[in-house]
Amino acid sequence: MKGLIIKDIMCLRKQLTVFAFILVGVLAVSVMYVLSASFGNLAEVAKELQNEKNNLSARDVKNIATEALILFMLLPAATVCDMVFVFASDAKAGFVKVAATLPVPLWKRLLAKYMTVFALFGIGAAVDIAIAGVLCALGNILTFGEFLGIIISATSAMCIYSAFVILWCVVLGSGSEQYAQLLSIASLIALFVIGYFGALKNFFMALLTDNPDSLSEILGGPIEYIKDRGGVFLIAAAAVCACTYFAALKIADRKRGVI
Amino acid sequence: MDDIKNVIELSHVSKDYGDFKLDDVSFSVPEGSVCGFIGQNGAGKTTTINLILDVIRRDAGEIRLFGKSIDEGSAALREDIGVVFDEMGFHEFMTGRDINIMMKNIYKNWDEQAFFDNLKRFSLPSKKKCGDFSRGMRMKLQIAVALSHNAKLLVMDEPTSGLDPIVRNEMINIFREYVVREDHTILLSSHITGDLEKIADEVVFINGGRIVLAGNKDDILERHGLLKCKKSELEKISTSLIVSSEVGDYGAQVLVNDRHAAAKLYPGMVIEPAALEEIMIYYVNRARG
Numbered sequence: 001m002k003g004l005i006i007k008d009i010m011c012l013r014k015q016l017t018v019f020a021f022i023l024v025g026v027l028a029v030s031v032m033y034v035l036s037a038s039f040g041n042l043a044e045v046a047k048e049l050q051n052e053k054n055n056l057s058a059r060d061v062k063n064i065a066t067e068a069l070i071l072f073m074l075l076p077a078a079t080v081c082d083m084v085f086v087f088a089s090d091a092k093a094g095f096v097k098v099a100a101t102l103p104v105p106l107w108k109r110l111l112a113k114y115m116t117v118f119a120l121f122g123i124g125a126a127v128d129i130a131i132a133g134v135l136c137a138l139g140n141i142l143t144f145g146e147f148l149g150i151i152i153s154a155t156s157a158m159c160i161y162s163a164f165v166i167l168w169c170v171v172l173g174s175g176s177e178q179y180a181q182l183l184s185i186a187s188l189i190a191l192f193v194i195g196y197f198g199a200l201k202n203f204f205m206a207l208l209t210d211n212p213d214s215l216s217e218i219l220g221g222p223i224e225y226i227k228d229r230g231g232v233f234l235i236a237a238a239a240v241c242a243c244t245y246f247a248a249l250k251i252a253d254r255k256r257g258v259i
Numbered sequence: 260m261d262d263i264k265n266v267i268e269l270s271h272v273s274k275d276y277g278d279f280k281l282d283d284v285s286f287s288v289p290e291g292s293v294c295g296f297i298g299q300n301g302a303g304k305t306t307t308i309n310l311i312l313d314v315i316r317r318d319a320g321e322i323r324l325f326g327k328s329i330d331e332g333s334a335a336l337r338e339d340i341g342v343v344f345d346e347m348g349f350h351e352f353m354t355g356r357d358i359n360i361m362m363k364n365i366y367k368n369w370d371e372q373a374f375f376d377n378l379k380r381f382s383l384p385s386k387k388k389c390g391d392f393s394r395g396m397r398m399k400l401q402i403a404v405a406l407s408h409n410a411k412l413l414v415m416d417e418p419t420s421g422l423d424p425i426v427r428n429e430m431i432n433i434f435r436e437y438v439v440r441e442d443h444t445i446l447l448s449s450h451i452t453g454d455l456e457k458i459a460d461e462v463v464f465i466n467g468g469r470i471v472l473a474g475n476k477d478d479i480l481e482r483h484g485l486l487k488c489k490k491s492e493l494e495k496i497s498t499s500l501i502v503s504s505e506v507g508d509y510g511a512q513v514l515v516n517d518r519h520a521a522a523k524l525y526p527g528m529v530i531e532p533a534a535l536e537e538i539m540i541y542y543v544n545r546a547r548g
Binding site: 001002003004006007010089090092093094095097098100101102103104105106108202234254256257 | 335337340350358360366367
């Protein structure tokens with residue numbers, strides 16, 4: 001199984017190179033952002049936004065500053081691994097046929113794909129945590145705990161997306177990776193809508209009724225949630241990974257020659 | 260006398276795809292032999308090999324490898340099987356070194372030294388991406404992998420198709436060296452019967468998803484013959500001897516399934532030994548009616 005994980009990581013070589021460049025970029029930009037937001041021009045802008053004319057609370061301003069930082073922190077997690085590349089690369093090479101003749105049972109071949117996902121997102125999360133440590137030392141936009149919550153939420157969301165990619169690639173078979181990618185995004189969105197139906201309903205109602213106070217409240221809600229409830233995302237990721245694994249295993253066993 | 264051990268045993272195996280059916284396939288491959296699996300394109304060779312390797316699920320019948328049913332854990336059995344396909348199957352960015360790293364973490368018996376020795380022997384650069392290899396080099400790379408984990412059985416699906424005669428000959432020599440060890444067996448599927456005539460001990464001939472002929476190659480070649488006669492003489496020949504015939508402007512050619520019996524019955528007619536290719540063509544013609 002280890003050999004198959006190594007092979008998957010080899011397939012992601014190019015993406016990992018891009019990841020390294022993104023990492024350097026994110027580190028540079030986020031450090032500049034935190035310094036500026038704590039002591040520089042962005043800090044001045046934040047003060048101006050809180051005056052009577054703009055009618056924004058300190059919490060609103062913090063949320064705006066946090067949103068940008070969350071985006072920076074999401075980038076490494078989002079770019080470390082896309083299993084679509086692995087499946088597409090396997091399909092192009094005809095490796096599925098080779099894999100089926102290796103002395104590795106189907107359940108381990110499938111598990112290897114999940115292990116690749118966990119290993120790479122683990123690396124992505126570790127690097128993100130290191131960046132968070134640096135950012136905490138430089139400014140006070142977010143606490144380390146809040147950073148940790150964001151990283152766990154982002155990594156968990158990406159794990160859910162990857163689990164759906166694996167499932168759909170198995171369901172659709174070799175050569176349908178692009179459809180699998182679209183269906184995975186759709187599945188992730190569907191899961192999000194089901195999970196947060198009430199909150200989304202409130203959000204759209206606020207949009208339709210043009211109630212700015214309520215909108216600001218609702219926009220701040222998810223940010224707080226992402227920061228504070230990383231554990232919920234983690235549990236959701238574990239549940240989705242387990243469910244998709246068993247579903248994909250059953251399908252792969254019936255279809256044969258898809259993984 | 261020692262019992263002959265069968266490395267591969269197929270018993271009444273069937274697989275139905277709707278538009279193609281592998282029907283009641285039964286044959287066995289004895290240990291230490293080279294079994295040529297012949298048939299035209301689309302006859303069911305690859306399907307049979309995929310069934311043997313448990314890559315696809317069979318509808319009926321039983322398959323045993325090394326005396327064990329493949330249902331008892333085919334993954335463990337594959338530790339002793341080297342597989343070569345008609346296409347390489349490794350990612351084009353991979354080098355010999357990459358393949359070694361991957362395989363040594365997959366096969367328990369992976370012999371790193373043997374792998375690099377094989378690469379050297381087949382003149383394959385270990386640092387070059389296999390996407391840059393020629394077709395012959397790609398096939399040799401697969402064989403190098405198959406020979407580097409002490410496999411007792413090599414299963415090869417059309418390994419020589421599309422290769423020039425020099426490379427084909429090189430590969431046949433590699434196979435010959437492999438079967439020098441008594442416990443090494445080869446199942447070699449090909450429609451290039453000339454290659455099989457050089458190396459095979461056993462022959463299994465499949466056509467339209469059914470086994471037409473199976474047995475010792477020398478026996479098959481010894482038994483069959485090409486009888487040449489005038490068109491008017493064709494009716495005299497016993498139908499039980501005729502596999503099929505070809506009638507031309509100057510006479511007729513008949514493949515007979517017992518050339519010694521035919522020689523006794525028709526002493527005036529010329530009967531020549533038949534090559535595997537001719538046997539295959541006449542049997543296919545018979546099936547086509």
